[in-house]
Structure formats: structure tokens, C-alpha cells
Amino acid sequence: MIYDVYTALPTTSVKEVLGTFEKNKIGGVPVVDGKGILVGMVTDGDIVRFLSLQEKVYFTFSMAYVGETEPIEKVLKQRMNTPISEIMVKKNLKTLSTDDTMESALSLLSKHHFKKLPVVNGVGRVVGIISRGDVINRLAKMTSDSLTIS
Template sequence: MQVRDFMIYNVYTVTPSTTVKELISLLETHRVGGVPVVDEKGNLVGIVSDGDVVRFLSPHKEKIYLAYYISYVEEAEGIEDVLREKMNTPVEQIMVKKHIKTLLPDEDFESALRLISKHHFKKLPVVNGAGRVIGIISRGDIIHNLSKKIFEKEKNPSL
């Protein structure tokens, strides 16, 4: 079985200029936990997840600055302050850009399983030879596929 046999073809993507507000809307509307970030040609340039958003929007505790024997305290941020200041930030500033792992559609199921488990990824983009995003695979897709194999084997032990 190959990656193309169980990947999701209908992939939601964003561009680097998509705002955090637009990203949150997309994640909520489509009930997904992350999306590939693509350029105008559909080439993968990053990944952004709900975890990246949560970390970015997390209010900071008060900060103490010491400089040349003068100190001052900056008040802790409230969530309203954070939302007002950060909603229009481009996704490019919070996305993961380095060490992105991908799969090819003709890789085998075991490769996807190993890659997701080794790196603790929730999902991986599937790209074609040109680097364009053509699908995505999540841990849920792998569990669904494993479940299908297990129950098919129980129904037909000769498989």
C-alpha cells in the first residue's frame, strides 16, 4: 500500500501572507489542526499548526528590564492586548520553515508510519516531484488504515 492510497487529497493551505486571524478562521471552519504554507505556485514553504498559534498568542508574564542601573517593569499582557496586537501578523512569522519532513505519493505505508512516529508529527504534507503539495497524511489517517487492515484480516484470515 502506498501513501497515495490513504492520503487526503483535499488539502487546505495558506500562504505566508495569510494573517493569524485568517488562519484561525480556516482551522476552526474546517476543523483541522494545521496546514501547509505554500507559495503562489503551490510549493511547500512551511507548516503552521494550532500549536504554533497558541504559542504565539500566549500572553507574556511581566518583564523586568535592567539597563545601566535603571530598572522598570512592563505589565503582564492580557489576552485582549495580545489579540489586538497579533491578529494581523502574517503566518510567515510563526510557521515552521526548517527541517520540514514530507512524503511522496509512491512511498509505502510503512515509511509514513515510521516518519510520523519517529518525529512525533501529527500530520505530514505529501508533495509531488516538483515540491508542490498534493495531499496530507495525519496520524488519524494512519490509525484508520491500520484499523482497516486489522479488521479485514479478522474477517478474512487468508489475507
């Protein structure tokens, strides 16, 4: 588990979150309130989808026209200051507790195709992150510990 967790507030801009991702070589952060309580998650995938170029669609009474996409520079200028509260996942958040087992982590990561899960304490405060890499490393260690070399 990663204990030194980078987090963001709901008011943090998309631009600031991208900076955090790049600087720390991470792909997601829990979004917390002022007390450190989990209120959402935002990942690199959420941001990519938010910033993706959208074709303009124009409707008339009988037809729809698909126009060109906007230039990326225009999209970035319009969207970079958006607070992440507008794009973060807020509903059906999946978390692990400090008491959960390796099996619980493995199950949640595989069932929902997540790359990482926040670990929260009894009051919902983020205390860590479990990533696929953490689980793989643990499984590899468990496997190597149980193997005997003849």
C-alpha cells in the same frame, strides 16, 4: 490521505488561518507559494504558542523584575494581523512523497510526534495530507482484514 487540502500563503494573517482552522475543523495547514510549492507548515500549536500570554520581564543593573502578563485582548489586537510567515515552521520540514509507503508515514508520524504530514509530488507541490487518523484507520483495516472469526 486527504486530497482536498486547505493551504495558506506566507502572507496570510494569523486571524485568517484561525478562521480556516475553525471553519474546516482542522489543526494545521501547509504554507505554499503562488505555485503551490511547500514553503512551511503552521499548526494550531504554533498559533497557541505565538498568542500565549508572556510575562513582562524588566532588567536593572542588578535585578530582574517579572511583571504582569498583558491582557489577552491586547495580545490578540497586536498579533492577529501578523503574517504566518513569521511563525510557520520553515526548516527541516518533513514530508511524504506520493510514492512513500504506509511504513514511511507511520515512522515519520511516530518519530517526530507529528499529527499530520504534507504529501508532495516530484516538484514539491502539495497534493495531500496524511494524518494520524488516516494511518490509524488504515492499520485498523489491515488488522480487521487479517483476522478470521471462528
